[in-house]
Amino acid sequence: MAKRDSSLQLAVDWVSDRMIRALLWLLMRVPYDRRVVLAGWLAAHVLAPIAGYRRRIRHNLALIMPDLPESEVRRMQRKVPENLGRTLIELYSGPEFAARAARATVTGEGLPALDAAHAEGRPVLLVTGHIGNYDAVRAALLARGFKVGGLYRPMNNRYFNDHYVEAISRIGKPLFPRGRHGLSDMVRFLRSGGMLGIVIDQYMRAGVELDFMGHPALTALSAAEMALRYDALVVPTYGIRQPNGLDFDLVFEAPIPSGTPEAMTQALNDSLAAQVRLHPDQWLWTHRRWKKPRV
Template sequence: MEHTPRRFDRVQDIAIRALLGLVLAVPYRYRIPLMGRLCSSVIAPIAGWRRRIRSNLAHACPDLPPAEVRRLQRAVPDNVGRTLIEIYSGAEFKAHVAGTPLSGPGLEPLRDAREAGRPVVLVTAHLGNFDALRAALFHQGVPLAALYREMNNPHFNVHYVAALSAIGTPLFPNKRRGVTQFVRHIADGGAVGILTDVYSRKGADVTFFGQSAPTSVAACDWALKYNALVIPCYGIRKPDGLSFDIRLEAPVEHSDPVTMTQAINDNLELQVRQHMEQWFWVHRRWKPERRRKGATRDRRSA
């Protein structure tokens, strides 16, 4: 029994590598929308993403019109596919993003903090393409350390981390040793980027879209400990589907970790509501709260 998952992982990785190789052979400007269409029309139905998107929307936005739900079931996977192939496009992706200006009320505080040697924690999310933000900052002389979560498939993880590294380093795995090195980078006055929109079993009971969404407060804990500036920031995809608006929001005021984490969630929610098709609604963001709510609804209707 132990060998079956390993064999499946290898077969799955071979299939993923083959698909990526074929798409990467296409010129960049056509490659990105091609991968979006493949993800939306082929991968999403097979992977069950449409069902998950519908369930997440029913949980977070129950009043959304059915036509909009159907639109998002197609548009969200399209953005996921574009993001994945952009990450794997390495130097081409970095060159495409290189000239993107930074904007927003957080830009000057970021520059001031870097000049003063003050650490900066950039909190972002699975919205638009989060690595467009990282590539743009590297190009403008802001080396950004990042914490990443390893993929369940170890074979896929090897080339996925290599693709992330091609955009910029250092990268630290979300494990004990990696987190220790990541925190040391903050303590030394560095700039770091953290994706905060993931479910955390031991996280604070804060909300997202008005629903309980346990979220790690680690980023805010570290910011308070090392007097780091906390700036929500996003790489929002523009209507052409290829370029981005890199926006840095006003810094989060230091208070306590839970209050700050809720402020980060609230800021993200405002952005998502303006760009619903660009957030990764395929994530299990509200588990197990969503399942409990669904079970209660099913019992009432029985």
């Protein structure tokens, strides 16, 4: 039965990937600005209802922002998947997206610290979340000549994963898959003075229960643990989408002080929570971020 189920899942994955490939091919035939807008519209009005995203957004908002007016909840049900669609097609747009990110405005206290770390050859962890377009920071820093890599979680659909990794590789390399496979290469890169982009706002079964936006959420301590182990600077970074939906403001906050892994990770959670409250429609409320751990 397990083998049959596995074969069925592979077939489903293959078919769904072919549909995604066809849609991406069509979108890539459209000029960049219109492509991004169209991808956002499709995600908000076609993908979101089919995938159940609207229901999950409403559920998460009821937990975190219970007093949000109904009109704002409905707006968020449109804008959150719209940002997801825009982000996905931007990641597939390689050089065009990278050129747009390179022109982004830059703010925050962390940029001088990044410049100093780059000059000293000190490792840096650029910690972010699924807000705006998290890869805009990597693209912009690569354009400035910084040595920046990315840590990514392989997709469950291996057919989709193949071309997804190929796409984000066109923005810049190196990239390291989360887990044992990419660990040794990632460590060597960090020790050589590289900067590594990490997202920390996903549910992690093996994580520690920390506060995120007023509720407990299992959170990985790996970024803080790596920073302590390799004397890496930890800088909260965000690629916030501008009102025109195409350009970005890059925010580099002050480095997180060294402490216990729990204290450092809580500081990162608090930093991200503040950005989510500033730009709620740009965060991925479709995540099961506050899912209860299995007993």
